[in-house]
Amino acid sequence: MEYTLEIDDTPSTVPGGTGILLLHPSTGETDRIDTEFFKTDTDKFLVVSTRTTAREARQKLEYYDVDEESAEILDTLSIERGHSRRSSDTVHYVSAPDDIDAILEHIDGFLDAHEGKLRVSIDSVTELAYYADDEAALEAVEAILELLEEYDAIGLFHLSEEVHDDEIVDAFRDRFDGVIDLDEDGTVAAEF
Numbered sequence: 001m002e003y004t005l006e007i008d009d010t011p012s013t014v015p016g017g018t019g020i021l022l023l024h025p026s027t028g029e030t031d032r033i034d035t036e037f038f039k040t041d042t043d044k045f046l047v048v049s050t051r052t053t054a055r056e057a058r059q060k061l062e063y064y065d066v067d068e069e070s071a072e073i074l075d076t077l078s079i080e081r082g083h084s085r086r087s088s089d090t091v092h093y094v095s096a097p098d099d100i101d102a103i104l105e106h107i108d109g110f111l112d113a114h115e116g117k118l119r120v121s122i123d124s125v126t127e128l129a130y131y132a133d134d135e136a137a138l139e140a141v142e143a144i145l146e147l148l149e150e151y152d153a154i155g156l157f158h159l160s161e162e163v164h165d166d167e168i169v170d171a172f173r174d175r176f177d178g179v180i181d182l183d184e185d186g187t188v189a190a191e192f
Contacts, residue, residue, distance in 0.1 A: 004041035008188040016152030019145045021176040026160045035064035043116030048074045050097040050127035098131035100140045111151035124158035
């Protein structure tokens with residue numbers, strides 16, 4: 001299955017199973033790229049949020065006019081932070097950003113439960129590494145990439161370049177089919 005991309009400097013389509021790394025500065029405006037990723041050629045998408053709560057993720061979708069009917073959100077922060085939470089058909093929770101088994105289980109369940117063109121966003125791998133560690137985050141990324149391949153889905157993985165050592169950034173970079181570099185001024189350069 002081919003998926004359309006409408007992100008600056010990226011190919012017009014990518015095959016199912018493609019994982020895309022979004023490298024950005026810690027202050028980078030990633031919302032625009034994230035929402036462009038969801039808006040096009042998508043039946044259902046899952047936001048795995050390790051950086052913001054479900055409420056904040058919903059506000060982002062609303063602000064950028066993304067079809068919320070297609071959205072599912074996995075909130076990994078609210079329970080740990082003691083926020084009130086209300087599960088629904090489209091909002092789910094795991095205990096913390098380092099509960100990698102529960103995150104993987106939910107992604108697998110999402111991909112298995114839906115048909116058509118499916119997209120997954122991991123926002124962000126940096127937070128995953130912060131709560132678990134770099135090695136656990138790398139293993140989680142590899143497991144998610146395998147799920148994307150298995151279900152013919154595609155994924156966008158956020159990574160803040162400034163927070164990690166160069167060798168860790170390179171280790172992540174090496175695992176992806178495509179890399180989007182976002183500069184602080186909003187300029188995008190992509191390599192696929």
